Amino acid sequence: MVLGSSHIWATHHIEDIHAKAELGRYRIRGFSTFQKVTHFDDLVFLSTGLTRFPLEGYKEKCNTQVVLGARYASEPLVIDTPIYVTGMSYGALSRNAKVALGKAASLVGTATCTGDGGMLQDERDASNKLIYQVLPSRYGFDPHHLMGANAAEIVVGQGAKPGTGGLLMGVKVADNIAEMRELPLGIDQRSPTRHPDWLGPDDLSIKIEQIREATEGRLPISVKLGACRVADDVKLAAKAGADTIVIDSMVAGTGASAEILLDHSGIPTVPAIVQAREALRELGLYGQVSLVASGGIRNGADVAKALALGADAVAIGIAALIALNCNKEIPGTNFEDEIGVKAGYCNRCHTGLCPVGIATQDPVLEARLDPDEGAERVANFINSMTMELALLTRSLGKGDVRSLEPEDMAALTIEASAMAQIPLAGTNKVFGM
Amino acid sequence: MVDLDASALTTTELNRKLRELAAQGTEHIHILNPQARHNIAVGLLDTCSITIEGSVGYYAASLMDGPQVTINGNAGWALGENLMKGKVVLTRNAGASLASSMRGGEVFVAGNAGARAGIGMKGGSLVIGGDAGFMTGFMMQRGTIIIGGDVGEGVGDSMYEGTIYVGGEIGSLGSDAKIEEASESELIQVWETMERHGIHDRKKFTKIVSAKKLYHFDSLERLEKRAV
Ligand SMILES: Cc1cc2nc3c(=O)[nH]c(=O)nc-3n(C[C@H](O)[C@H](O)[C@H](O)COP(=O)(O)O)c2cc1C
Ligand code: SF4
Numbered sequence: 001m002v003l004g005s006s007h008i009w010a011t012h013h014i015e016d017i018h019a020k021a022e023l024g025r026y027r028i029r030g031f032s033t034f035q036k037v038t039h040f041d042d043l044v045f046l047s048t049g050l051t052r053f054p055l056e057g058y059k060e061k062c063n064t065q066v067v068l069g070a071r072y073a074s075e076p077l078v079i080d081t082p083i084y085v086t087g088m089s090y091g092a093l094s095r096n097a098k099v100a101l102g103k104a105a106s107l108v109g110t111a112t113c114t115g116d117g118g119m120l121q122d123e124r125d126a127s128n129k130l131i132y133q134v135l136p137s138r139y140g141f142d143p144h145h146l147m148g149a150n151a152a153e154i155v156v157g158q159g160a161k162p163g164t165g166g167l168l169m170g171v172k173v174a175d176n177i178a179e180m181r182e183l184p185l186g187i188d189q190r191s192p193t194r195h196p197d198w199l200g201p202d203d204l205s206i207k208i209e210q211i212r213e214a215t216e217g218r219l220p221i222s223v224k225l226g227a228c229r230v231a232d233d234v235k236l237a238a239k240a241g242a243d244t245i246v247i248d249s250m251v252a253g254t255g256a257s258a259e260i261l262l263d264h265s266g267i268p269t270v271p272a273i274v275q276a277r278e279a280l281r282e283l284g285l286y287g288q289v290s291l292v293a294s295g296g297i298r299n300g301a302d303v304a305k306a307l308a309l310g311a312d313a314v315a316i317g318i319a320a321l322i323a324l325n326c327n328k329e330i331p332g333t334n335f336e337d338e339i340g341v342k343a344g345y346c347n348r349c350h351t352g353l354c355p356v357g358i359a360t361q362d363p364v365l366e367a368r369l370d371p372d373e374g375a376e377r378v379a380n381f382i383n384s385m386t387m388e389l390a391l392l393t394r395s396l397g398k399g400d401v402r403s404l405e406p407e408d409m410a411a412l413t414i415e416a417s418a419m420a421q422i423p424l425a426g427t428n429k430v431f432g433m
Numbered sequence: 434m435v436d437l438d439a440s441a442l443t444t445t446e447l448n449r450k451l452r453e454l455a456a457q458g459t460e461h462i463h464i465l466n467p468q469a470r471h472n473i474a475v476g477l478l479d480t481c482s483i484t485i486e487g488s489v490g491y492y493a494a495s496l497m498d499g500p501q502v503t504i505n506g507n508a509g510w511a512l513g514e515n516l517m518k519g520k521v522v523l524t525r526n527a528g529a530s531l532a533s534s535m536r537g538g539e540v541f542v543a544g545n546a547g548a549r550a551g552i553g554m555k556g557g558s559l560v561i562g563g564d565a566g567f568m569t570g571f572m573m574q575r576g577t578i579i580i581g582g583d584v585g586e587g588v589g590d591s592m593y594e595g596t597i598y599v600g601g602e603i604g605s606l607g608s609d610a611k612i613e614e615a616s617e618s619e620l621i622q623v624w625e626t627m628e629r630h631g632i633h634d635r636k637k638f639t640k641i642v643s644a645k646k647l648y649h650f651d652s653l654e655r656l657e658k659r660a661v
Contacts, residue, residue, distance in 0.1 A: 019654065022652075023652050025652060027654070138515065141515055143517065147478075183574060184594060184648065188648065196533035196552040196571075197511035197552075203510065206491045209444075210492045210514075213448050213475040213476060216445075216449065350657070351656050351657055
């Protein structure tokens with residue numbers, strides 16, 4: 001046997017030790033976890049046969065519109081597809097990327113979300129429906145922006161780095177970013193992880209009330225949680241008065257995170273949705289508090305499965321970036337020269353060297369991303385996913401994506417059965433019950 | 434001048450009323466019976482002058498841009514949180530997270546402040562007549578904090594920029610905070626600020642700033658270096 005066949009000392013562990021022996025600190029990268037975890041691929045739909053009949057798959061009417069945050073908000077968020085663009089900071093992303101995402105969301109009647117570092121006016125102008133994040137850092141936090149938003153999202157944690165705050169390497173803390181964040185130019189920004197003004201769930205309820213007062217009860221208020229102790233966290237967030245709970249799993253994307261957190265904290269999307277659903281059900285609030293899932297949504301099937309498990313909507317990050325040309329060689333780029341790996345292998349958003357102008361603050365690189373063309377691609381992609389979702393829904397004999405339910409699925413593995421709480425394919429057995 | 438009896442209104446009604454009166458250009462609003470309620474005078478974006486007779490709960494005079502608010506009493510957590518512009522005066526003691534993330538304007542507390550005063554502060558001036566608790570100025574980014582009395586453990590921990598002046602004893606410095614000699618002109622400025630608030634004791638203030646040793650990671654990977 002050669003060393004390369006060892007599972008314990010796999011080549012990436014050897015490379016990792018070599019790198020850290022030089023570096024003397026934890027390693028940082030973008031994208032998402034490398035762990036192999038149970039995901040939506042481990043679930044399948046049980047489409048119609050003789051027990052129920054399908055709707056015409058390609059055209060019969062199928063509702064995809066959903067309403068988020070109607071629990072207390074007088075103006076809940078109404079989106080035409082249950083897919084919206086997640087919060088990604090201006091700083092991690094370029095201005096052109098933020099504008100493209102805003103325009104794309106507007107084109108398909110959905111929402112986008114600010115992210116760390118405050119709101120970019122161009123992003124507001126591009127986005128018909130904008131969710132404004134309230135993060136521990138409060139960089140650039142402006143009550144005018146809050147009041148002009150369509151929803152507010154209090155970030156407690158992120159799936160890619162639960163228990164830590166934002167991270168932005170100095171190369172990306174360029175002029176405008178440093179000024180918006182009121183930070184020294186070029187510092188390696190490690191943002192706070194605790195909110196400055198509240199600590200526990202009882203304080204959070206007063207914080208939620210404060211935002212509600214400031215926005216005259218109009219805006220739906222969501223609480224974003226990294227998926228760890230999901231059941232307890234969801235109950236506490238719901239009790240604190242959240243209109244919507246966003247559960248962001250361990251497979252969620254990031255612009256920069258310590259690799260050790262990416263791979264070793266949090267739980268996958270599938271069990272996170274199930275635990276959140278059950279927690280809300282236990283409180284009698286399932287259906288009243290909206291549930292959004294994020295982490296590894298790649299196509300219409302992932303969306304459909306997330307909805308069937310109990311989410312009201314999903315948020316997408318990396319998938320939207322890929323639609324913007326992430327990891328794609330385009331005229332003018334040379335991935336190997338510019339970022340050290342072939343297109344298709346890049347996870348180096350944190351370096352600011354993004355060859356396709358998405359995760360960079362370098363004006364030369366940014367110019368490679370045309371916001372209008374980018375918007376069109378992301379809009380096409382969201383439309384494709386929405387069509388895939390509707391197709392699956394009709395094949396299940398349903399005319400509304402809100403009717404998707406766990407009974408529509410079977411699990412392909414014992415693990416997926418246990419985590420999704422649905423029967424293993426070919427059996428009537430739900431494992432782990 | 435308009436008198437508002439807070440006990441006859443819900444907090445939401447009170448805030449709505451304040452917003453309306455401020456928008457109409459009402460010069461002075463006088464709030465009675467605040468009952469130490471949370472979230473009084475939140476999100477006011479017009480200039481106006483408000484006096485609150487009595488103690489308030491969490492988040493009083495927060496998310497504001499412009500108003501001048503005087504509170505004759507004590508305040509709970511996060512008084513003046515995220516203040517953009519304007520002024521907040523408290524005649525007695527403040528709870529934790531005083532003026533957290535404030536970005537501009539002025540907050541003055543005549544008495545003592547709890548833990549984390551000026552946490553994440555991004556601008557403006559925070560003046561505390563008495564003592565301040567632990568983690569004062571935690572991760573402060575810009576602005577000035579003046580503490581007339583003593584300050585607790587970990588002052589100025591991980592601060593980026595900005596200055597903290599302490600008139601009394603320092604519990605301990607936080608990581609990456611250091612003491613620097615205050616110049617004569619800086620001391621005069623501090624004294625004058627205190628005198629504007631009626632505190633005439635010309636103490637030898639200690640100046641605390643960032644040591645700036647945590648600005649950067651000590652090392653970078655090959656590709657990260659290429660970018661710098
Ligand atoms: C480039 C990038 C920047 C991000 N910035 C933020 C942020 O500022 N605030 C936040 O709450 N989450 C941030 N996230 C996490 C996303 O909001 C979201 O949780 C995650 O991308 C969802 O997983 P997905 O990428 O697999 O769809 C960021 C993600 C990426 C990829
Ligand atoms: S191509 Fe750009 S956005 Fe995609 S992983 Fe690489 S650096 Fe990040």
